[in-house]
Each structure stands twice: as structure tokens, then as C-alpha cells.
Amino acid sequence: MADPSGTHDIAWRLLRTMILIRRVEERLARLFADGEIPGFIHLSIGQEAIAAGFGACLAPADTLASTHRGHGHCLAKGVTAAALIAEVMGRDTGACRGRGGSMHVADLSVGMLGANGIVGAGVPIALGSALAHKTLGRDAAAIAFFGDGALAEGAVYEALNLAAAWAVPLVFACERNGWSEFSPADRGFAGDLEALATSFGIPYARVDGDDALAVHAAVAPIVAAVRRERQPRLIECVTHRVHGHFEGDPQRYRPAADREAARAADPIARLLAKLGGDEATRRRAESIEAEIAAEVDAAVAAARAAPGADRVAAAEDVYG
Secondary structure (H helix, E strand, O other), X not given: OOOOOOHHHHHHHHHHHHHHHHHHHHHHHHHHHOOXXXXXXXXXXXXXXXXXXXXXXXXXXXXXXXXXXXXXHHHHHOOOHHHHHHHHOOEOOOOOOOOOOHHHOOEHHHOEEEOOOOOOOHHHHHHHHHHHHHHOOOOOOEEEEEEHHHHHOHHHHHHHHHHHHHOOOEEEEEEEOOEEOOEEHHHOOOOOXXXXXXXXXXXXEEEEOOOHHHHHHHHHHHHHHHHHHOOOEEEEEEOOOOOOOOOOOOOOOOOHHHHHHHHHOOHHHHHHHHHOOOHHHHXXXXXXXXXXXXXXXXXXXXXXXXXXXXXXXXXXXXXX
């Protein structure tokens, strides 16, 4: 059947991105457990619909600043699985030659400004990129991802103020999963995000962040308006965090019912259900799974065979 809106094609594109993010992170979890990854990793399993929905709306010229939970954003913006996995494994073939690791992956060639190990610190970086877009006359938007914990950070408030005062093309994207590290987010943020945005004159929207099609439908006009009007917008994406704050977190602080609700909200399963349960859908989904499994296997094999980060060159690129 014809699909004049293109929704069916978009749905499959979103599904592929979400499966790629999920399978890469599941492999990273195993590599971490086996001691093949230095340092900590923070997984976005359960939150793939947000990254995929945004990624499908962004052009190469658009820029994105992420969080410590940024693997999905990287992949959705165009960082390859091979470059991401090698970087997280500390290999010289990684996106940052193994010098950034999981929390600082960046690839300016695709507009990925970087993940960030400091809560809320990516927001002012995205603000600077938005100001550059405006100053240089680019037809581009910047995206600032942040989570619940960043709502208590002064840098976010300052960025909201400056984005409105300077009238820059910046989308504030809150991934609200209900948790700020090990505590319910409402213990650290007493305000209301819509009221906060309104106080700065920034238009606000809210979306089910576990519904990839809903995220895409909400984000597409927002990004278009930000590019066109050179004004900031804020969107709150309500989602669920399946794994703990960091990989290996036993989550003893978290009620079992909340963990079960997070698993039940699986955005991949939800989109597959919308696509239907017919044989053709099943075969196409299996084909995508097989393609991505081969891609991830190849990326891991290449990373294992690559040299580690070059310590002699570690100071390169520190200064422009």
C-alpha cells in the first residue's frame, strides 16, 4: 500500500537505528564485563527512540552535544559502530584515537561535538555551536542533550538564558528517565521544566520518549523552526532507563516495579508492534538484525586487532 507521508519508510529507518544502538551497547556491556574496556560505561538501553528520532531529523551541518550516556546519540548522528567501539575500547582507530573513551566520544566530521563526563556540561558547548551557526550564517541547528540530573545544574539555566537573549538556533533536549544517578530525579529538581522554559520565553514541548515515531514527529518541526527562526526551543522526552546509572550498578536503590516498567516500555518492541506481525515484517526485521550483528562483530574484531591509544601523541590536538 502506498504511504504518501513516508511514515512507513521512516519507521524502518528508526527501527534500524534503534537496533544498531541496542546491539552495540549490549556488546559493550559484555566487553566491559570481560575487562576489555577501560574505565566506566553508561548505557542508554531503553532510551534508543530519542536518539533515533532526533537523528532522523538532523542534517550533516547540524551539531549535537551529548551526555555521559551518549553512545546512542553518537551512532544516530553518524559516528560508525567501528569508530565508536574502537574508541570505547581505547584503540588508536577510535573516533578520538582512543583518547576520549566512552564519556568523551566526539567526531566533528559528522557534527558530533562530544559526549561529556560532567553533568550538564554539554549544554553550554551546544550553545556555543548554535552561536557559531548564527554568526556564520549557517542553515543549521545545534542540539543540547541533558538528563534529569542536569536540571539542578546552573550551567543549564545560564544556557537557557543566553540562548533566549542571543536568539540562537538551539534545541534543548531533556531525556527525562526519572533518575538522577541513584536518586529519583524529583529529589533534586523542585521546579517544572515547562514553567522554566516559559520564564525565558522558550517554546516547550513534551513527548513520549519511548515512541520513536512520536519523537520524530515532534522533533522534525521543532528543528525546522529553530533553523528558520533562529530561536531556541525545548523538548522534554519522557523515557525509561533500563540499566543502572553505570554498567555494573546493582540498582539496589530502585524498586523492582520501576525496573519492570522500564523493561516493558521497550521502544524497539513498541515500534515492531506498530509495523505489524506479518511474515514480511518479521523477515525484514530479521534481515536488519543479521546485518547489524555482522557489523558489530566486524567492529569488535577490528578494534581488538588495532593498536592501543598512542600515549606519545596524547597531547596532540589539545591546542588548536
